[in-house]
Amino acid sequence: xxxxxxxxxxxxxxxxxxxxxxxxxxxxxxxxxxxxxxxxxxxxxxxxxxxxxxxxxxxxxxxxxxxxxxxxxxxxxxxxxxxxxxxxxxxxxxxxxxxxxxxxxxxxxxxxxxxxxxxxxxxxxxxxxxxxxxxxxxxxxxxxxxxxxxxxxxxxxxxxxxxxxxxxxxxxxxxxxxxxxxxxxxxxxxxxxxxxxxxxxxxxxxxxxxxxxxxxxxxxxxxxxxxxxxxxxxxxxxxxxxxxxxxxxxxxxxxxxxxxxxxxxxxxxxxxxxxxxxxxxxxxx
Ligand code: NAP
Numbered sequence: 305x306x307x308x309x310x311x312x313x314x315x316x317x318x319x320x321x322x323x324x325x326x327x328x329x330x331x332x333x334x335x336x337x338x339x340x341x342x343x344x345x346x347x348x349x350x351x352x353x354x355x356x357x358x359x360x361x362x363x364x365x366x367x368x369x370x371x372x373x374x375x376x377x378x379x380x381x382x383x384x385x386x387x388x389x390x391x392x393x394x395x396x397x398x399x400x401x402x403x404x405x406x407x408x409x410x411x412x413x414x415x416x417x418x419x420x421x422x423x424x425x426x427x428x429x430x431x432x433x434x435x436x437x438x439x440x441x442x443x444x445x446x447x448x449x450x451x452x453x454x455x456x457x458x459x460x461x462x463x464x465x466x467x468x469x470x471x472x473x474x475x476x477x478x479x480x481x482x483x484x485x486x487x488x489x490x491x492x493x494x495x496x497x498x499x500x501x502x503x504x505x506x507x508x509x510x511x512x513x514x515x516x517x518x519x520x521x522x523x524x525x526x527x528x529x530x531x532x533x534x535x536x537x538x539x540x541x542x543x544x545x546x547x548x549x550x551x552x553x554x555x556x557x558x559x560x561x562x563x564x565x566x567x568x569x570x571x572x573x574x575x576x577x578x579x580x581x582x583x584x585x586x587x588x589x
Contacts, residue, residue: 306331307453308361310354310377310384311398312339314533315424316367318431319397319457324348326456333357333377354378358387363449367397370542371404378408390416393446397438399423399539401546402468402475409442409467418446421467423474424458428534435459439477441470475550478543479561481518482580485540486564488519489584492526502527522581531578531585540580541568 309320312334320330324345332340332348340350351357354377358364364384368374374396378384388394394412396405396419405421412419420442430436438454440447441464454461464470488509495505506523509515525531544565551558571586 305362305449306360308333308351308357308364309367310334310357310364311367311373312342313367313369314428314536315397315431317342318428319365319367319436320348321345321432322434322456323453328453328456331357331361335377353382354380354384355382355387358384358392362391363393363395363453365395365397365453369398369539371400374398374400374404374408378411385411385415388412388415388417392417393420393443393449394418395420395422395440395446395450397422397424399474399478399543399546400471402471402550405468405471418443418449419467420446420450421470422450422454423470425474425477426458430459431457437462439464439470439473441465441467471546472550475543475546478540479547479558482540482544482547482568483560483564484516484518485522485580486567486583488523489526489581489587492523492584493587522579525579526581526584531575531582533577533579535580536576537568537578537580537582538572538576541565541572541576544568 307323307328308331310333312320317339321344323330324347330348331351333351333354337350366374368377394417396408409419420440422438422440425437426435434457436458438458438461447463464473492502492505495502509519547561548565551561568583571583575582575586
């Protein structure tokens with residue numbers, strides 16, 4: 305089975321490296337070619353466009369920013385769709401809107417190829433440690449093929465039958481995460497104004513009933529003013545935007561979600577490439 309991997313950002317480079325580490329040769333494409341410097345093995349071939357990569361691969365993994373990035377890779381001249389045929393499988397790890405995921409699924413099916421949406425839970429470190437959680441939906445045959453590779457990337461896989469169920473689940477996950485992130489940032493802001501020792505605040509939060517690994521990691525990073533992106537701020541806002549749209553479309557009353565989305569939007573021009581925990585700095589300003 306020949307593997308193609310498109311997208312060498314924070315997550316894609318870590319995931320591609322785990323496939324390389326597992327002994328698989330990869331066909332690689334990334335918009336910016338210089339990102340191959342992040343690959344830890346030279347057991348790959350770089351292709352100049354997604355079409356030629358797809359023509360030379362049986363299964364093509366995508367890990368790209370958003371709907372626009374996937375659309376550009378899929379549908380541009382010399383794009384992925386042009387290189388597909390009935391024997392190919394496309395697995396999209398990117399977090400995209402459920403509307404776009406359905407569209408991409410339909411376009412792949414028009415080429416008689418198989419499709420799996422497979423957004424992941426877990427950030428840069430789980431991607432590096434191969435402890436992601438993969439949420440997938442789509443063709444069962446594609447799932448059966450991809451499972452072998454998912455094992456090299458993840459600690460758990462959920463299969464949810466039809467597209468866009470996996471996108472829905474991922475967006476709900478990030479709705480809760482974004483609200484929780486802002487709750488932590490706001491708590492630390494008030495604690496700062498009260499002259500509390502923020503280390504003590506984190507110690508308490510990490511000892512109580514709602515202790516979680518995000519409070520621990522992001523809390524420490526906030527205290528150290530370390531906003532190097534693990535999960536970029538702009539992607540957090542993107543996913544909150546997807547959740548807001550879904551809550552409106554499905555008439556789910558989610559007031560906290562709307563407020564947190566508006567807060568994240570306010571900081572986009574300043575913090576888009578920083579980590580999502582830079583929300584603390586926005587509240588500080
Ligand atoms: P990233 O570091 O920003 O990387 C984005 C990738 O998309 C890069 O390969 C970039 O290419 C490519 N790209 C962007 N716009 C493009 C365009 N118009 N045409 C072609 N390629 C384009 O993002 P990431 O953090 O790896 O995240 C990737 C996806 O995983 C996102 O959907 C994100 O929401 C999701 N996710 C991220 C995390 C996390 O913690 N980081 C966790 C779970 C899920 P260039 O190198 O040329 O810019």
